Amino acid sequence: AQSVTQLDSHVSVSEGTPVLLRCNYSSSYSPSLFWYVQHPNKGLQLLLKYTSAATLVKGINGFEAEFKKSETSFHLTKPSAHMSDAAEYFCVVSDSRASGGSYIPTFGRGTSLIVHP
Amino acid sequence: KAGVTQTPRYLIKTRGQQVTLSCSPISGHRSVSWYQQTPGQGLQFLFEYFSETQRNKGNFPGRFSGRQFSNSRSEMNVSTLELGDSALYLCASSLRASGGYEQYFGPGTRLTVT
Numbered sequence: 001a002q003s004v005t006q007l008d009s010h011v012s013v014s015e016g017t018p019v020l021l022r023c024n025y026s027s028s029y030s031p032s033l034f035w036y037v038q039h040p041n042k043g044l045q046l047l048l049k050y051t052s053a054a055t056l057v058k059g060i061n062g063f064e065a066e067f068k069k070s071e072t073s074f075h076l077t078k079p080s081a082h083m084s085d086a087a088e089y090f091c092v093v094s095d096s097r098a099s100g101g102s103y104i105p106t107f108g109r110g111t112s113l114i115v116h117p
Numbered sequence: 118k119a120g121v122t123q124t125p126r127y128l129i130k131t132r133g134q135q136v137t138l139s140c141s142p143i144s145g146h147r148s149v150s151w152y153q154q155t156p157g158q159g160l161q162f163l164f165e166y167f168s169e170t171q172r173n174k175g176n177f178p179g180r181f182s183g184r185q186f187s188n189s190r191s192e193m194n195v196s197t198l199e200l201g202d203s204a205l206y207l208c209a210s211s212l213r214a215s216g217g218y219e220q221y222f223g224p225g226t227r228l229t230v231t
Contacts, residue, residue: 034219043121043207043222090160104173105220107152107160 002027004093006108014116019078021111023065023091026072031095033074034105035065038088047089050074061085086115119144121210121223129229135196138226142189142210148172149191150220151183154205163206166191167213195228203230 007022025031032051036044048059055067065076074091091108122141130136142149150173151163162175166185183193189210195202205227209220 036222041224043224044209044220045222046219049219104162104165104175106162109159 002031002093002095002106004091004106004108006089006091006111008111009109010112010114012114012116013081015083016080019076019081019085019113021076021089021091021113023074023076023108024072025074025091025093027093027095029095031093033065033067034092034094035059035063035074035076036090036092038090038110040087044090047076081113081115083115083117086113088112121208121221123206123208123223123226125226126224127227127229129231130198131231132198132200134198135194136198136228138193138195138206138208138228140191140193140208140210140223142191142208143221146210146212146221147189148211148213148218149185149189150209150211151191151193152207152209153177154207154225155203160207163193198230200230202228204228 003026005024030052034049035047037047038044047063048057050057050067058064063078065074067074088110090110092105094105124139148167150165152160154160163177164183165173169185180196185191205225207222207225209222211218211220
């Protein structure tokens with residue numbers, strides 16, 4: 001079975017400081033991993049994805065994530081937070097072999113990023 | 118290119134009623150997935166349709182059903198509504214069957230059951 005744990009329900013940073021949103025996953029195989037962002041009253045938007053290519057993945061809006069198999073982690077980072085980054089962030093794992101041949105994505109519970117001026 | 122659209126955006130229903138939600142995917146996308154989002158359970162996968170066939174199904178009771186039409190538009194139906202069905206229902210489309218491919222989400226339908 002696959003699972004994903006977002007280690008912080010809330011992260012608070014000041015504008016201009018680095019952002020770190022932590023995600024650990026569990027999968028018996030080589031999963032696909034994603035980060036999505038959800039702004040209030042909006043749908044989810046893909047930030048970046050890992051699908052067994054380069055372990056350091058660059059996404060939109062200056063975000064990036066590093067896949068570390070030994071630590072089963074896929075943490076999301078950004079060098080400098082902007083006020084517009086305030087939103088809910090979701091880590092997602094998906095592995096066809098864990099789901100009996102079908103991709104059923106599993107979402108983390110989300111991390112709320114708060115950015116102070 | 119137009120994004121994923123969902124109708125209606127807001128809906129209020131009474132316990133015991135049924136409801137149908139609609140989703141129009143991005144043009145050319147053949148996969149449509151449905152999710153339920155609640156504060157208590159987070160985001161949960163309901164089902165996925167690809168080329169009019171249900172490919173995957175989450176752990177939801179049979180009251181939740183869906184279908185996909187030849188133009189890839191999808192509908193989701195919930196019968197015998199319960200208070201616990203109050204949630205944001207999100208639809209997502211993908212060029213191919215989901216998994217390794219990114220999904221594009223609509224704004225959601227906010228369902229309130231009273």
